[in-house]
Structure formats: structure tokens, C-alpha cells
Amino acid sequence: MPCVNHTLVVFAVKCFTRFLISGSYSHSLGLEVVRRDVSKYIHQRDGIESNWENIFLACGATEAVKMLLEMISTTGRDSERAGVMIPIPQYPLYSATNSEYNNFQINYYLDESDNWSLSADELKRALTSVKGQCIPKAIVIINPGNPTGQVLPQKCMEDIIKFAVDNRLMLIADEVYQQNVYQPDKYPWASFKKVLSNMGPSYSGKLELASLMSCSKGYMGECGYRGGYCELLNFDPAVQAQLYKALSARLCPPLMGQVALDAIVNPPRPGEPSYSLFVKERDDVLSALKDKADITYSALNSMPNMSCNPVQGAMYAFPRIHLPPKAIQEAKRRGEAPDFFYCLQLLEEKGICVVPGSGFGQQEGTYHFRTTILPSIEKMKYVMKQIEEFHISFMKKYS
Amino acid sequence: MPCVNHTLVVFAVKCFTRFLISGSYSHSLGLEVVRRDVSKYIHQRDGIESNWENIFLACGATEAVKMLLEMISTTGRDSERAGVMIPIPQYPLYSATNSEYNNFQINYYLDESDNWSLSADELKRALTSVKGQCIPKAIVIINPGNPTGQVLPQKCMEDIIKFAVDNRLMLIADEVYQQNVYQPDKYPWASFKKVLSNMGPSYSGKLELASLMSCSKGYMGECGYRGGYCELLNFDPAVQAQLYKALSARLCPPLMGQVALDAIVNPPRPGEPSYSLFVKERDDVLSALKDKADITYSALNSMPNMSCNPVQGAMYAFPRIHLPPKAIQEAKRRGEAPDFFYCLQLLEEKGICVVPGSGFGQQEGTYHFRTTILPSIEKMKYVMKQIEEFHISFMKKYS
Numbered sequence: 001m002p003c004v005n006h007t008l009v010v011f012a013v014k015c016f017t018r019f020l021i022s023g024s025y026s027h028s029l030g031l032e033v034v035r036r037d038v039s040k041y042i043h044q045r046d047g048i049e050s051n052w053e054n055i056f057l058a059c060g061a062t063e064a065v066k067m068l069l070e071m072i073s074t075t076g077r078d079s080e081r082a083g084v085m086i087p088i089p090q091y092p093l094y095s096a097t098n099s100e101y102n103n104f105q106i107n108y109y110l111d112e113s114d115n116w117s118l119s120a121d122e123l124k125r126a127l128t129s130v131k132g133q134c135i136p137k138a139i140v141i142i143n144p145g146n147p148t149g150q151v152l153p154q155k156c157m158e159d160i161i162k163f164a165v166d167n168r169l170m171l172i173a174d175e176v177y178q179q180n181v182y183q184p185d186k187y188p189w190a191s192f193k194k195v196l197s198n199m200g201p202s203y204s205g206k207l208e209l210a211s212l213m214s215c216s217k218g219y220m221g222e223c224g225y226r227g228g229y230c231e232l233l234n235f236d237p238a239v240q241a242q243l244y245k246a247l248s249a250r251l252c253p254p255l256m257g258q259v260a261l262d263a264i265v266n267p268p269r270p271g272e273p274s275y276s277l278f279v280k281e282r283d284d285v286l287s288a289l290k291d292k293a294d295i296t297y298s299a300l301n302s303m304p305n306m307s308c309n310p311v312q313g314a315m316y317a318f319p320r321i322h323l324p325p326k327a328i329q330e331a332k333r334r335g336e337a338p339d340f341f342y343c344l345q346l347l348e349e350k351g352i353c354v355v356p357g358s359g360f361g362q363q364e365g366t367y368h369f370r371t372t373i374l375p376s377i378e379k380m381k382y383v384m385k386q387i388e389e390f391h392i393s394f395m396k397k398y399s
Numbered sequence: 400m401p402c403v404n405h406t407l408v409v410f411a412v413k414c415f416t417r418f419l420i421s422g423s424y425s426h427s428l429g430l431e432v433v434r435r436d437v438s439k440y441i442h443q444r445d446g447i448e449s450n451w452e453n454i455f456l457a458c459g460a461t462e463a464v465k466m467l468l469e470m471i472s473t474t475g476r477d478s479e480r481a482g483v484m485i486p487i488p489q490y491p492l493y494s495a496t497n498s499e500y501n502n503f504q505i506n507y508y509l510d511e512s513d514n515w516s517l518s519a520d521e522l523k524r525a526l527t528s529v530k531g532q533c534i535p536k537a538i539v540i541i542n543p544g545n546p547t548g549q550v551l552p553q554k555c556m557e558d559i560i561k562f563a564v565d566n567r568l569m570l571i572a573d574e575v576y577q578q579n580v581y582q583p584d585k586y587p588w589a590s591f592k593k594v595l596s597n598m599g600p601s602y603s604g605k606l607e608l609a610s611l612m613s614c615s616k617g618y619m620g621e622c623g624y625r626g627g628y629c630e631l632l633n634f635d636p637a638v639q640a641q642l643y644k645a646l647s648a649r650l651c652p653p654l655m656g657q658v659a660l661d662a663i664v665n666p667p668r669p670g671e672p673s674y675s676l677f678v679k680e681r682d683d684v685l686s687a688l689k690d691k692a693d694i695t696y697s698a699l700n701s702m703p704n705m706s707c708n709p710v711q712g713a714m715y716a717f718p719r720i721h722l723p724p725k726a727i728q729e730a731k732r733r734g735e736a737p738d739f740f741y742c743l744q745l746l747e748e749k750g751i752c753v754v755p756g757s758g759f760g761q762q763e764g765t766y767h768f769r770t771t772i773l774p775s776i777e778k779m780k781y782v783m784k785q786i787e788e789f790h791i792s793f794m795k796k797y798s
Contacts, residue, residue: 025622221422222422224651225655250462251622253625
């Protein structure tokens, strides 16, 4: 993750001594003081009221995702399974968790040719294609995207909300990269809650929305503490009560994760001794990430037979590799997916580890890999140079 | 929980600086160094080799229990559901998790008249009674018992192992109270692993055993860090690989919980600067718990119409209240379970909160409550006095 953030550590220690509770159980939904601080953060972010009792804390956003996907699951088989729409490419937590809880995975495809956007037409196509095969219950949107790095335009988010309301789908908004937005003027990020609120009463009271946030991303990258939250909106109180009851079986989220989350949603304020250092560190991390997003985008696009959409947000680039037929044949001969073959060769020749696109899903016949943009600028430049050398020689070998 | 343990905090900080990793992800099964330290702890405890690769770390023992009970679950209905034998009374995590994962709960009863022991006959009766209703897959044993506080004799453990092997059941050994044993000369505790090993090759290679341990109990009580481990024995490597794959979706257990666990399984050693303070603190906590176990046992048994088995281990007393018919009638009139009615009256009249036995399960027509023995000796004496006052006046009122 990006850095050891000195200010955050100091601040976490401050919180720790303030609470003096890291060794004890908390309320099973998390400490009230942290849930209240989360609701203030959301209020400040969106300009919309947030009720702290609709917020539960989790062992990273991951646990919240798992609880939500479990909540809608059924013990049914075949057409009685709960259907969950997920993007392709997607962060594999979603496919894995659907599989874990017997949910039926409904793929909708992001449009690579239009900067990984997604259209209402594609959502309709995906839902229609599984008619009678499951009971559609939810749609997952990752914004900013993982592994694809796009930031969704407001119009697109409105279309998604309309689609979810029309089809009575719960919207799971994976918004863990909300602080990783690199061109906020050109590609601004907004929460689904805010966009929903702006659509007025014919929509705002009708969408069951679950929004996720984490300590593990942003400028923080404090992933080892396992802190995260989920805000629920418009849930039937009886359903929410059942979810909260199910959550109580885990006893409580890790206290240090709760403390770290509190440090993040309630950072140093102007006039406080560590404010200026905090701002400097946060801005340094985010501006370096922006630079690395640009470096990665430019470097990847300068390579022949490689194309990459701009990294507008999150922490990844997901370039397409246009593999020649001979490389695909060689991969088949070895019993490997073509992009896996490419990535393995890169690892063996250069010691650079990237993740094959087949792990995230991709349009049939296209090949990608995911790389983070987390190493230092110097290292990213070196790595891009190494990838280029490998790529050119690989392409030559199999052309 | 029992105390703020100074030495452990100091030691945790030492570990923390040694690892310097609390903000990062670890391997999804936990840090190798901690898993190795756990295996050394088990080796030293039992005198039997432990393979660190059979150990996975978890967000408290709770997460490990959930993963094990999920692993054996099926999406089937009725007779195709996985059957799990659990003790009655039991710690309600087991009934809740079975319900969560569609498992069929098979109740076996602990024998209150014989110090909450359990017999092979009762296990057979329980299993026979559900024939054709489910596919029995596992048996849960809590030792030392929660909420019942008994420490199982070796002969009883051998019977359980034979029963599990004969019926091809995985044994989930909840051994989180292994350091809370108050009369080790009279009622010694042994791990199921050790007892199994002593039974020789006709059993030792045949039982699928999962043993659980936690940072939340013992002399530590560091429950907020959510540290725990599970050791697997004799699992089919393909099954174990699937379990480990499923565990990887959660990313990793909380790092601070891993660090706390390491401090517990690898405590200060003779010659190290904090060794004597560590020993003093540990022994003080455990000896105070022993005193409180005795005080609670004596006080409860001195009350009319109340009986309590000795608290041999764990942190709880689970006395039986012999409620008069009029009290039972009054509870029914209010639509409350009789023991719930009793506990609510105690709470309202004395401000003392104990948990009704109906939350743990009990023999039909018997009534209990669970109280911890965690407050200070002074407070426990006061609380017992208050309970006695309430109890005598309650019994008088309804006699």
C-alpha cells in the first residue's frame, strides 16, 4: 500500500488512548462514537443527513460485502437462486462470494471502447439473458472501478439507479476508492447516495442502497487493521434488524480497525497541531498516485499492440494486450490461458508480477492484465521500461 | 474481560515493532512467523509435533468456527442438510451459525446431575433420534465448557473420539478456555489432539479434528483484537485446500489480532527482562479467577432452591434455579420464559445482568442462568449477596 502514514499513526494512537478500549469487545455493530463520526463524514461529503444507526462497521469492507451477499442468498437450487449482477471485469471477491453463498452470477460487461463505462442497454441485456434462471435481487457497482480505474459519470449513475429501481434490485455500491480520484475536474466522483438524492422523491425513497468504504484504500492504505463500514439506505426495518442480528454472531469488528476508521473519517482539523502535516502527507500521497496514474497510462499506450484507458481513479491500470495468434497457440499448447501465459513469461523474464485479466473476467477473445500504480514514481518508471522491453521481445517472438 | 494486562501490552508493542506490518495485508492464512509460533506452542503444550501449515489464523476463534460450519454445509433441503451435533446447554454461536448455513442442529444433552459430563450413550441417542432427517457431518465439543464450566475427564474424551470416528464425524474442539482451568490436579485439562494421539494408530490417523484457540479468554482477555487460530488434523488435503481458498476471499485476519496471538503463544521466557512481571500478572489473574470460581460456587449453592456445579474451568457459573409453580405461571401470564422472567426481575430490582438459560438451551422443565466470574473478588462477593437477597424475596413472593 502507498506509504506508512505518520500522521495517521499518531492520530490513531491519540484515538486509542482516548477510547482505551482496543482490548475489549465493542457493540456488535461497532462503537457508537465511530458510527457517529462516520455519519458526520458522510454528511460532510454529500451535504445530506446520515443516520448513524444505519451504519455498521466491519472487518474491512470485505466482511460487509459478504454479509450483504449472504443476506440475499437462498438455499434454493437452479431457478430459485438469488441473482446478483456484477461487472465484468470485476474484483474477484464478488464472483467468489456469490459462489460461496449459492448466488447466481449475472455478468454485465463494461465497455472498454468507451472508457469502461456501462450503459442501461447492457444492464437490460444482461438481466434479460438470465430470465427464468434465477431471482434477480442485487446489482454490484464498483466506482471508481477495480480493476478498471474508471470514474462513472453522473448520467450513467442515474441510469443505473433507474434500472435498479425499475427491477427492484438492491444496489451494492463499492465506493472504497472514493478518495482515489485523479482528475476531479474532468471526471468528478459522486456517491450513489448523493446522485440518488438529487433525483428527487420518485427515486430517492425507493432504492435499497448499501454503500461501502474502507481504511485499506485512499491515501491511507491501512489494510492490515481491517476497518470498514457500510451505510444502509431505505432498507425495510425488519430486514435491517435481521442483518444486524446476523452480524452480532461475529461478536464485533476488530477494535483497532474501528479506531483506524475513526482516524480517517475524523481527521485533524484546521488549527489542530497535526493538521498541516496531515494535509501535506495526504496530498503528497494522492498527488504521487496521480503522477503514477499518468506515467502508467502513457507508458502502456506507447507500447505496440497494447492499449490502456486512462486511470481516472482507484489504484490500477488494466491494459489490453493484443496477442498475436502464435502466442495464443503456444498458450493453448501449454494448457494456459493466453493472458496467464503472457504474465507468467513476464514474471519469469523480468521478475515483475501482474495479474492476468482472466482472473477478473473479460470479453471473450480479449486479453488484459492488471497492474497497481502503488510503487514509487522511480520504481514505476523502471517497471514500465522493463515491461516494454519484455513486451516488444514477446511480440517479436510470436509475430 | 479480566484485566488490562500490562506485560502483554508491552510485549505486543515489541512484536508490533518487530513485525512493523500492522498496516499491511498478510498472507491470507496469517503471517508465517505467527503460524510457526502457534505450532511451537502446541508442540510444547502436548509434546506432539504440530505442522504450521495446518494452522490458519482467524478474526477471533469465531471466524474459524463459522468457516468450518460453512465448509460442511450443503445447499440441500430437509434430509440433505448437513447435521451438526452440539451440546445443550451451548454457547449460542453454534446454534446461530448452523441456522445461518442451513445446517441441521442435533442436540446432545450434558448431564447436570453428573457435573455436566457427557456420555457415549447420550451421543448415540441423539444421533439415532435424527436418523434420515439429515446427513450427520460434525460434532462440536466445548472444553472447558461454556456456559457450563466443566473440564472433561480423559475417559469421556476417548469415548467422544471413538464415537466420532465410528460415525465419521469431524470433531470441532472449542478449546478457547484451555488456560482457564482452576483445579488442574483434580480436574486436569488435555487437548483432544493429545488424547487422540495417546489412543494409538487405530484412532489417531482417522479423526478429522479442528481445534480452536483465541486471544479473548485465558488470562489475556484481549477480545477486541480479534485474534484466534485453528489447527486442522487429518483433513483430506483437497478439502483443506478448498477451505484455505475460501479463507483467502476475506484477504487476511486483522494484523493486530495476529500480533496479540503471537504475544500469547510466544510469551516472555526465563531470563528475559519482562519474564517475572509476566508470570506474576498471569498467575495473579488466574488465581483470582480460581478464587472467584470458588466464591461463586459456594454462594450459589448456599441459596435455597438453587444448585450449581463446581466451576472447574472457563469463566462462568450456570446454576439451576428451582422455580416454584407460581413463578412459572406468572412468567407465562407475561408471555416470558420462566428463567427470562427471573433474570429480568433481578435486573430491575438489583441492576444485575445475568443471561437466562433458555438462550443456551436446557433440559425441558429446568431453568438456569449464566453469570461470569470476571468482576473483582470484592464485587463478586457483593453481587452474590445481592443475588441472594433478590432470590430469597423472589422465592417467598411466588411460593
